[in-house]
Amino acid sequence: MGAFVGLMLGIGVLLVWQGFTPAPKKVRTHARLNRMREELAQAGLTGITPHELIGLQVLSAVLVALVGLILTRSLSVSVIFAVFASAVPRLLVTRLRHRRQSDLRELWPEVVDNLTSGVRAGLSLPEALSAIGIRGPEPLREPFRHFGTDYRTTGRFNESLDRLKVALADPVGDRVCESMRVAREVGGTDLGRLLTTLSSFLRDDARTRSELIARQSWSVNAARMAVCAPWLVLVLLATQQETLTAYDTPTGTLILVIGAVLSLIAYRLMIRIGRLPEDKRVLR
Known part of the structure; x- marks a missing residue:
């Protein structure tokens, strides 16, 4: 009995240890690449792979x-x-992603x-889904047109529908597709009412989102300018060689590093505080 209790205790300790142990590096890297791939799809940049985006970030850093x-x-200063500069491509992808999601939010009704x-x-x-590729909003016609072709080919x-969800890469699109899947599998007469309520x-x-964004846009832009202002001043100071020489000293380099870290923290806090709740793709 004592040996059994000791064995169970050891198994429990092992499970707790595994729960606090971080995931293997390969798994974390794979998850990060999948997240980048989804962000590129949501930005409408399906022709760019995560490795190409990383390469573009490295190239931007080297050129600058x-x-x-x-x-x-x-x-x-150059470093x-x-x-x-290495963060600029990723920021552009994020900006395109938010803009595309905002545009799609206006089109989904x-x-x-x-x-x-x-x-x-x-x-x-x-047939109703395929008709969106003909009569639907122009930015969304292509994925539904591909769905119609795919369905006529494979039956x-x-x-x-799964391939349509991947092409749309949108939480509202996931809900619409899953509603269609459930309606086809179980039938029912409430689909029209469900779609009307969803619209x-x-x-x-x-x-509501448009009103909130219009009200907070000026404060977000002001916060961004506050983060960029010290570095714009540094660009102006770069015209004087004596100033640049001071920044090449250990103390000057430390000041630049501390300033960069504080700017990054302030920018992330500003984005997190001003971010509106986003729909997440829970029905992938």
């Missing part, structure tokens, strides 16, 4: 470092701005209305 060394001949009209007119679910609704909810959400 070389230009900085040529113009200023200050290693510390700091190279680090900033029209898509849901078209689906509701098609269902009530007696179209089958694949497999679930697989074609009304999406319109209210888009209107």
Whole structure:
């Protein structure tokens, strides 16, 4: 009995240890690449792979470092701005992603209305989805057109719907696709009512978000300018070689590093405080 209790205690300690042990590096890297791949898809940059984005970040850093060394001949200043330049491609992807999601948020009610009209007119679910590729909003026609072609080729609704979700890469698109899947599998007469309710909810959400973004845009832009202002001053000071020489000393380099870290922390806090709640893809 004592040996059994000791064995169970050892297994419990091992499970607790595994729970606090971080995931293997390969697993974390794979998850990070998958997250970057999804962000690129949500930004509409499906032709760019995560490795190409990382390569673009490295190339931006190298180019800015070389230009900085040529113009200023200050290693510390060039390295700091190279680090900033490496984040620019990722920031552009994030900006494109938010802009595309905002645009799609305005278009989804029209898509849901078209689906509701098609269902009530007696179209089958694949036909109603395929019709979006013809009558739907222009930015969303291509994925639904591919769905129609894929379904006519394979005749497999679930697989074609999964590929449509991947192409859309949008939480609202996931909900619409899963609603269509459930309606096809279990049937029912409440699909039209469900789509009407979803359309009304999406319109209210888009209107509320537009009002909030309009009210907070000036404060967010002011915070961004406050973060950028010290580094714009440093660019102006870069015209004086005596100032740059001071930054190449250990003390000057330490000041630059501390300033960069504080700027990064302030920017991240500003983004987190001013960020509106986003729909997450829980129905992948």
